[in-house]
Amino acid sequence: MIKLENVSKSYVKGKKSVDTLNLEIKDGEIFGFLGPNGAGKTTTIKMITGILNSDEGKILVDDKDIKTDSISAKKTIGFVPDTPDIFLKLKGIEYLNFMGDIYEVPKEIRKQRIEELTKKFEIYDNLNEEMQGYSHGMRQKIILCGALLSNPKNWILDEPMTGLDPKASYDLKEMMRKHAKEGNCVFFSTHVLEVAEKLCDRVGIINKGKLIFVGTFDEMKSKLKDNGTLEELFLEITQDE
Amino acid sequence: MNKIFSLTKVLLKNSFQKYDEKNSKKSSKAIRIISYGILLIYFMAIFGFMSYGLITTLKQIQQEAMFIGIFLLALALLTIIQSIVGATNVFYFSKDLEFVLPLPLKPREILIAKLNVILVTEYIMEILFAVAPIITYGELTSAGPMFYIISLLVLLIFPIISILIATFIIMIIMSFSKGVKNKDRFRLIAPILGIIIALVFSFAISGTSEITDDELIELLMQANSMVEVVSDTLPVIKPAINAILNSSFIEFLKLLGITAVFYIVFIIIGNKLYFRGAVGNLSSGAKKGKNITGKDIKINPVRKIICKKRI
Numbered sequence A: 001m002i003k004l005e006n007v008s009k010s011y012v013k014g015k016k017s018v019d020t021l022n023l024e025i026k027d028g029e030i031f032g033f034l035g036p037n038g039a040g041k042t043t044t045i046k047m048i049t050g051i052l053n054s055d056e057g058k059i060l061v062d063d064k065d066i067k068t069d070s071i072s073a074k075k076t077i078g079f080v081p082d083t084p085d086i087f088l089k090l091k092g093i094e095y096l097n098f099m100g101d102i103y104e105v106p107k108e109i110r111k112q113r114i115e116e117l118t119k120k121f122e123i124y125d126n127l128n129e130e131m132q133g134y135s136h137g138m139r140q141k142i143i144l145c146g147a148l149l150s151n152p153k154n155w156i157l158d159e160p161m162t163g164l165d166p167k168a169s170y171d172l173k174e175m176m177r178k179h180a181k182e183g184n185c186v187f188f189s190t191h192v193l194e195v196a197e198k199l200c201d202r203v204g205i206i207n208k209g210k211l212i213f214v215g216t217f218d219e220m221k222s223k224l225k226d227n228g229t230l231e232e233l234f235l236e237i238t239q240d241e
Numbered sequence B: 001m002n003k004i005f006s007l008t009k010v011l012l013k014n015s016f017q018k019y020d021e022k023n024s025k026k027s028s029k030a031i032r033i034i035s036y037g038i039l040l041i042y043f044m045a046i047f048g049f050m051s052y053g054l055i056t057t058l059k060q061i062q063q064e065a066m067f068i069g070i071f072l073l074a075l076a077l078l079t080i081i082q083s084i085v086g087a088t089n090v091f092y093f094s095k096d097l098e099f100v101l102p103l104p105l106k107p108r109e110i111l112i113a114k115l116n117v118i119l120v121t122e123y124i125m126e127i128l129f130a131v132a133p134i135i136t137y138g139e140l141t142s143a144g145p146m147f148y149i150i151s152l153l154v155l156l157i158f159p160i161i162s163i164l165i166a167t168f169i170i171m172i173i174m175s176f177s178k179g180v181k182n183k184d185r186f187r188l189i190a191p192i193l194g195i196i197i198a199l200v201f202s203f204a205i206s207g208t209s210e211i212t213d214d215e216l217i218e219l220l221m222q223a224n225s226m227v228e229v230v231s232d233t234l235p236v237i238k239p240a241i242n243a244i245l246n247s248s249f250i251e252f253l254k255l256l257g258i259t260a261v262f263y264i265v266f267i268i269i270g271n272k273l274y275f276r277g278a279v280g281n282l283s284s285g286a287k288k289g290k291n292i293t294g295k296d297i298k299i300n301p302v303r304k305i306i307c308k309k310r311i
């Protein structure tokens, strides 16, 4: 469960990049976070994962406050950032073992889990290579494997589909579905409306830091017909593709 | 403890990334090891030779013990200067914090792992600059095994306090220059500082070659009085000197104790200073901002069209 109460953040004084955001993502739910470039999606995600401090408001992950109880909150999160260019000097396997150490995944389970995940994403054979030599999509995949290694309850993914080939993208979507079905929580940002439509139980649209819509995709569609601003926004989003 | 070790390992591996990229693309490992080996022997020879000169000169006036004080002072200064550069890189210019912060790590664990990275680079520096002088001194004074053991322990602990001081200075500077827009210009300071220091050193060394023994002794006396002055402000110098000179384990424990106190105080203060300053500062946002304003302008015509249609 992820809960945001009146969360605000400004990088520059007087310009709120995220403006009094209220949002609750329940267990068992896939939530899609939509919005044009610069809307505040990444900023919101960075606050949920504890990379940035919010200026105002409260963020709870599984009822644990990310500011005051950050370690236990972070333990429940599997996070995939928007740039996968992390620790490139490490070999794939070294990176995964590092994540295993940090999230305290027992050695016996770890080995099996690594094999399972990397085989699924077809990077098992590249585990002994430095990540410097990985393609964008391969880096994306190894980060994904690292994030899912400890089997965290709450998945938070910032544009996870970019760079993945259709098969990996399909696999990831299936995994997201399965994870949510098992009573966990999936929160991801995307520009692709089609993905949101097919995958999400609910979507949220953010523009210029303000959340302007939350609901199911169908609700959004019907609302689009009589709401001008949403239509404009829809245009902006679809134009990105 | 385990997590700190893991994080240190990863940060270390990653910090060598830069050097490797610059190196010729795929020079074989053997060539690299050999060239590092030659470099190592070269430096050790130079500093061994220099120490030999200084110690024999001091021996003429039965003051060879002064060498250790001067040596440790020089080592402390060198470590501080190096750590200032190291701390800026490790704590502020490396972009790893953004990837480390979402991990379930205590701020203190991140801080310690980053200090460890600097410490390891200082150890490498010590292998180059400190091992040869100690061995030379040991041989010339026909010291026993205890001397070498204590010296090794001192060399392991001694740099820590210099690192803490340097890091503290950098953290203070950085938390005041929070809004530094010109990070790139700031980044230039480190290499320039390095070049200046290298120049000063080489002048100093070339200067000493034409000096007579008496002048050298005069100089060393001055250096020694500087040791006295500095050891008042840098409380680890005295116990370090005594530990090595007397092969005294008790004095080493004193050094260890003082360092531990400094370390704990640093962790408490550093926690506040670093994470308050750094976390707000994570940015590569300047470029992004421009792009977005550009996009806003592009979107406007679309809006106008929609508005017109409605009318």
Ligand SMILES: Nc1ncnc2c1ncn2[C@@H]1O[C@H](COP(=O)(O)OP(=O)(O)OP(=O)(O)O)[C@@H](O)[C@H]1O
Pocket (backbone or CB within 6 Å): A011, A012, A017, A035, A036, A037, A038, A039, A040, A041, A042, A043, A044, A082, B282, B283, B284, B285, B286, B288, B289, B292
């Ligand atoms: N480090 C930063 N410094 C200053 N402003 C920033 C920084 N990062 C983001 N911003 C501003 O915050 C706003 C939101 O940015 P954010 O990265 O959250 O957008 P986004 O929705 O993730 O966009 P995208 O779809 O391009 O990923 C933007 O207006 C941007 O200019």
Ligand SMILES: [Mg+2]
Pocket (backbone or CB within 6 Å): A041, A042, A043, A082, A158
């Ligand atoms: Mg983004």
